[in-house]
Amino acid sequence: VTLELGGKSPVILGRSADIARATERVVLGKMMNAGQICLAPDYMLVPEEKEAEVVAGLTAAASAMYPTLLANPDYTAIINDRHFQRLTTWIDDARARGAEVLQVNPANEDFTATNSRKLPLHIVRNPTEDMTVMQEEIFGPILPVRTYKTLDGAIDEVNRRDRPLGLYYFGSDESERRRVLDRTISGGVTIDDVIFHISQEELPFGGVGPSGMGAYHGEIGYRTFSHAKSVYKQPRIDVAGLAGIKPPYGKKTRASVARQMK
Template sequence: IFTGSTATGRKVMEAASKNLVPVTLELGGKSPVFMGESADFAKAGERVALGKMMNAGQICLAPDYLYVPESKQDEAIHGVWQGTANMYPTLLDNEDYASVVTDRHFDRLQDMVADARDKGAEVIEVNPGNEDFSSTNSRKMPLTILKNVNEDMKAMQEEIFGPVLPVKTYGHIDEAIGYVNEHDRPLGLYYFGQESEEREKVLARTISGGVTVNDVIFHVSMEDLPFGGVGSSGMGSYHGVEGFREFSHARSVYTQPKIDVAKLGGFKPPYGPATEKAIKTMMK
């Protein structure tokens, strides 16, 4: 079993193939959040903020980007902003908020934000305490919301794995479904809204490793649900009985009775009427 990036997962699978070692891959990807017109944007924003700020976004199931109705974009962004501020009034000395794991990864995230800004995105830092992050080497980074993103930006091309949140807008939910289907299958997919017909449309017309409705990440916490990816987000699943089956080999053992089953079934030469009867039965 390997947990990590898709690029490394390909190498693991290639290496395992030389010895025909079975592989289970849990790879992540760009997990989208669909917000419907009927969503409670304040509650949804707080839940997205919780999932995105947990371990500073360095979780394989962290929501990667938001897809919101055009008319609700500011309300959705405010919900995330306020939710973050409620949970993290300060960041630098807050033991509840993690640092980015390495200098290399921190620089990658900073470059991603700079790339988005240079290509026309509006950058919104969620910094409730108005703290100065430039004078510290703690690698703490405020949640950075990217508005007006496009496909040329690194933030929309790579798994973010950090506290950066692009926001896309749609005129009709079908646009969001089409966009997700044009890209690699995500490990997680999240839908917020109260319209059951719209929810079922999103779930029926998309493919992902797993789904949480009206929250993010939580499907991984249910031990009775299989957890795993599909396509570029991985293969195989575990948790509960699925985990036992995934990492076990079910060896079949058959004991033949004393009677001559092959002869009775017409499978033993010389072939004759019993064989013809067996073939006719199979051809029905």
């Protein structure tokens, strides 16, 4: 059985990361298809002293890529009413539990006056664990941004959750990068971007644990979806007799059993 599922794919922003570049790439991955991609970045973990700069970078990137939303053919809608209601309920839940939720709406459009099911990017600043956005895969344009004091703290947070389909690390510090790769388990990893490991046809793609099982793409995909048929041709020599497994049983049989019992 091969299953590609999903999960909460985290972004770990290292202290050595280029914030402008990282936030632009995260926004691109998060708002593509309005976040309705199994590998979309689900939440961000950022150094506590860089949180304001990260939020500003996310806002600027989203505004530059999507200066308008309602009539913009570059930005799609949520797939149906049920999922639109789910996402808006989760936003309300975060606000009700005390989170600061920023709606990135550069043209100040009135989304309540339309039934287009378009939903702008919502940045949830430092959400708590009891909020639904931190408990379920979001699959929409809501981006929780949490802070960390140490990289080990960020890694521990990732490891407290189910193993994700993807993990994304931004940063130029090789030792930090190595620590993230060595201490986390995920279906795949993209470094200094999001989602792109799925487009590398020679790399196996798949999940692990709750995010899936098995992998495909390239040679491993050929092997996954093919049946390896075994064929054996016995030589003329009496192998059964030599092995002592052909009746009548005697000394050879006892010797064979004794060898296997050692």
